[in-house]
Structures are given as C-alpha cells and as structure tokens.
Amino acid sequence: MKIWLMGLACALWLGGGLAMAREPVPAGEEDQLRGIVRNLLDDNNAFVKSHKKGYFQPFVDGQHPRATVVTCADSRVHAQAIDNNPDGDLFMVRNIGNQISTAEGSVEYGVHHLHTPLLLIVGHVACGAIKAARSDYSKESPAIRRELDTIKLPPKNAKMDEKEDILEGIRVNVNNQVSFAMKKFKAEVAEGKLQVIGAIYDFRDDLHQGQGRLVITNINGNTDAGAILSGLMQYSGASMSLDKKAAPNRNDKPKSTEH
Numbered sequence: 001m002k003i004w005l006m007g008l009a010c011a012l013w014l015g016g017g018l019a020m021a022r023e024p025v026p027a028g029e030e031d032q033l034r035g036i037v038r039n040l041l042d043d044n045n046a047f048v049k050s051h052k053k054g055y056f057q058p059f060v061d062g063q064h065p066r067a068t069v070v071t072c073a074d075s076r077v078h079a080q081a082i083d084n085n086p087d088g089d090l091f092m093v094r095n096i097g098n099q100i101s102t103a104e105g106s107v108e109y110g111v112h113h114l115h116t117p118l119l120l121i122v123g124h125v126a127c128g129a130i131k132a133a134r135s136d137y138s139k140e141s142p143a144i145r146r147e148l149d150t151i152k153l154p155p156k157n158a159k160m161d162e163k164e165d166i167l168e169g170i171r172v173n174v175n176n177q178v179s180f181a182m183k184k185f186k187a188e189v190a191e192g193k194l195q196v197i198g199a200i201y202d203f204r205d206d207l208h209q210g211q212g213r214l215v216i217t218n219i220n221g222n223t224d225a226g227a228i229l230s231g232l233m234q235y236s237g238a239s240m241s242l243d244k245k246a247a248p249n250r251n252d253k254p255k256s257t258e259h
C-alpha cells in the first residue's frame, strides 16, 4: 500500500508537471483523468477511514514480511488474491514477466535483508510479456527489449496451438525463475532458511482448477506431481492447487486430452 500511495503521489506530481509542458488534452480525456485520480483518492480516503492506528502499528517502525513475492506487473494480478492482509506481510517485486534478473537487487533485499523464509514466484495466465517474448519484439523500445530478452523460452512445439504454447511458456518461465533463485540462494535453501515456490495465478481457469486459483507448479526446483503434492501436504490447511498439467514428470507422455 505504501508503494501504491507513493506511486499515486508520483503520478499526481508527474501529472502536474506534464500538464504544464504538454499540449492541452481534449476535454473528454481530461475529464477521464480527473475521474481516475478522484477514484483513487476516494478509495484511499475510504482506506484511511477503515484502517485505524492499530492496523498500522505492527509495521510503522519496520517491516517483517513473511514472503518475498516476484510477480508480473499485470493489472489483473494483485496481492489480495493470495493474502487478505498483504500490508507488511508480502515484499512485492513486480515487473513484466515476473523475472528475478530484471529486479535482482529487490529480490535479494527481500531474502537477504528481510530474511523472508519464502520466495514465491507467481506467473499468470495470458501473460503479455510471455506472448511478446514469443513474438518479434524488435520494434519495442530498448528498455522493453532488455526486459524481454531475459525471458528464455524453448523452441515452439509444433503440436501446440498458440494458447497452449503461451501457457507452456508461462510454466517454463516460472521454472526458470525458480532455477535462478535456487542457484542464487543456494546457501539459504541448503540451510533450510528459504523455500522457493513457483506458481501460476489463473484468473481465466485455463488450468481447470477454478478462476482466481493460485496453482503451485514448482517447489524448490521440483516440478514432479508427487513431489509437489507431498510438498503441499506440509502446509497444513493449504488450499493451494496442484497444476495437474504442469506438474507431471516431464518425462511422462503428455495427456493431450487435458489441453
């Protein structure tokens, strides 16, 4: 929330600055912008009214989040889908394609300085970054190209249609991030201080586990169905789902009927 408000403050400041420098926008557009900012401030006002001093007390002097979460900047993916009270609880790192390498310092801060026992990598269905990485993005700006260059996907499987290919790319990217983390934080994992979990947030029910479900696809580098299941069983009361499609041992024959 603090980051959000900071972002809002920046947006207001930038908005003021830009308004002086740029050409006047059509009235309709200005009305729209005013409406957006008004909505945000109204929502913030409601938040202030409904959250009293006691709510902020646990984290006014410092943060002790339980998890570092690396997820996509996509507007359809937000902390409240996995945490009723993410304030002070989740150290959120967001960028296109939920990558560690493009925000490595931030992820390191969560693990090394905040000592979160969990590093959760959350990819999501219909990820535009994966779609872009799968296509010709040479006309994108250098900054966007740089962030797409680090998404490494295997050659396209001719047997898969576009939707399956993107979904597979999303899984592979999450697995790549978990592998990256397992190497980077090898010592913490070996000492039992850190678990690295990969998951896909599914707001479309592409994985057939229910709309809005967080589906676990990788635990500490293991994508085998049995290993994930036994891993999940450690978490008493966990309602996180197993990706029936992604989790089976990759050496098994794919079940085409599940696609």
Ligand SMILES: [Zn+2]
Pocket: 072, 073, 074, 096, 097, 098, 124, 126, 127, 128, 129, 130
């Ligand atoms: Zn995305």
